[in-house]
Amino acid sequence: MASNPRIIVVGGGLAGLSAVIKLAEMGGTVDLFSIVPVKRSHSVCAQGGINAAKNLKGEGDSTWQHFDDTIYGGDFLANQPPVKAMCEAAPAIIDLLDRMGVPFNRTPEGLLDFRRFGGTLYHRTAFAGATTGQQLLYALDEQVRRYEAEGKVNKYEHWEFLSAVLDGNGICRGICAMDLRSMEVRPFPADAVIVATGGIGAIFGKSTNSVVCTGSAQSALYQQGCYYANGEFIQVHPTSIPGEDKLRLMSESARGEGGRVWVPKQSGDARDPKSIPENERWYFLEDWYPKYGNLVPRDVATRAIFKVVYEYHLGIDGKPMVYLDLTHIDRKILDRKLEGILEIYEKFVGDDPRDTPMKIFPGMHYTMGGLWVDFKQATSIPGIFAAGECEYQYHGANRLGANSLVSCIFGGFVAGPAAIEYASNQSAATSNRHFEAEQKHQEENNARLMKSEGSENPFRLWRELGELMTKNCTVIRYDASLKETDGKLCEMLERFRRINLSDRSQWANTSVVFARQLYNMLQLSRVIAQGAALRSESRGAHYKPDFPERDDKNWLKTTKASFAPDADEPRFEFEPVDVSLIPPRARKY
């Protein structure tokens, strides 16, 4: 293969850009594809910070402790060696970001400041106000722009990945993508492809995710032969702000800086929260979890809120909400450390959280599951690598706060060099006809959607999907409703055939683009629902009241779904988890 390999990176969030930087630095030529200009990727939404055991607070923190917290927080479902490698790499990643100019908050001495986050007792989270993801993404975006100016990176922004181009031996030789303005479908050859396409929030209708987080690319690859792993593990963040268009995240850093969660002890108490005396408030997280208090991991906090609201019928004025209270903290500290998220609450709700407790409720936030990858980020299709939220590797059954940013960057830093190494050992394809065939196939898909004369509006079908998945595949799961969900998903796939696009123009047609994403969402939803139905235990974010305990004897296993094209449905197999470094122990906070 050429000494200067050509690598395609799909997705320009933290994972994608990290991979691009490594590739360009190693002499590769990169074609970078993104639905939105990369600076507008979903990584900007990450708020609270990035974990690294720098031990700058004299607490005796260590990378091993970070590793242990992550494995324990993930309820022992993650393969351990790559998690250990990530935790060991994290301090140097922080240093690199610092060198790139990320304006991390500082201590009086001018060193990086660290705060606490969920699932750990150490100050391990570096942060830039409460817009850390934005600041990290910008730093990487700037470095990529520098490589772009040097001609090492070509950006294809406003292009959407449709499929991989596989040769007769099932080896990936490039991708098919669509220009979201001209609607042109075009194949692009590459020596290797790195997929970094983020989360799947849109499957749940409203979530904390951005609009582009549909999981469409992962689903397309699953339908082309990639394994999809641990799909049933969905993180519902305990504190989000319900909204008409989305659920806005209220960062865990609010609790990291001392925020307290409470409800009035009296059901239906309609008083102004500030007039409710201390002894008539129930700080249920502090009560139930004295050691970690408000900083228990997300799955634990979310279930606690559900219990208080739905079992004890407490909430705020009869509504399913609880208070997240910062009003006891000094305003100057709040402004210095949390301004970005306070501003979001102020702008979208209208109240100032410095003066009045915020009203919050759990919202779908993150997928621990994703494309199956090996320890070098390689998927099961030769030539395709994956990094970031779109793959499953680092978070087990529940992700700890502030671990996503580090896993994105670390994953990208592993995937980049691995793709170069793969490309330099790979011989060229014997023919080019696969490109034409895949292009034709995708053009036909578009033409079929454009012509379809049914009655189903894709946006309305999507709302139904979101409500169904949120109801049955999030916090509390029952086998009966999971099976019913899969049945309804089959019906929706059937209804998808009768879709009617109200827009049939050939320019910037968002309806055809969305319809394609919706089809992929429906296929991936079946992986989530069926995977959840199969797993007869409770582990991390996957909770079944009928199987309330973790069952290591039968279920210390990675779920691997593969697509059976003829049956048009997922098949499941299970792989033992590598627990070679930390023996599984009971998870009790």
Next chain:
Amino acid sequence: MADSKSVILQIKRQANPREKSHWEEFELPYKPGMNVISCLMDIAANPVTRDGKATTPITYDSNCLEEVCGSCAMLINRRAHMACSALVDRLEQPIRLEPLSKFPVVRDLAVDRQVLFENLKAVKAWVPIDGTYDLGPGPRMTSEQQEAAYPLSRCISCCCCMEVCPQFNEKTGFVGAAVLSQVRLFNTHPTGAALKRERLAALMGDGGIQECGYAQNCVEICPKDIPLTRSISEVAGAVMHHAISDLFRT
């Protein structure tokens, strides 16, 4: 507005860059907490105009919906604003939506803002690090330095400051306030300062700092309250200083 039963929107439509624009009116059932984005989503789910004609969903840019990605800037009741943070309860009806006027229309409310990213390239808006291998921590910085840099680094590239600037047009080729503020950010970073002279040189000719007419519209419209006029005057001073020192050097 909160008690009215419906929301009326007038939206400027344009099928593609070559077609002429026209207006369409929509009436939606009111729901508490609506914003302009949720209105556009409701239209997509039922694309019918107020007078009952079937139409197409509106094309617009959006992503994060929490005013950090900078995608959804448009003219809302003639004012440049992010559609996500434009709450229906706070808007006068009918709500008038138009694309930003200073950028080429792609379709409907979506415009092409590539010019900003090209300008960031031209002024080398990055810190020139040696490489990604482990070279230890970055330069030590005081809290004051961090607190000065952070607000500048929160620019979301929405281009509202360029939209409202009387000097931002094809004739001047002015780079706009956002880019000038990024120049200030990178010139004050200890490592970023290595490229200071190149950045200032890029701002010396046509389209550079001299085009600014100090209308101060930029700082007033910025959704992130970035001190843009302060950035402009600091960069203007630096460019002047740079020009004079160049004069003595030759």
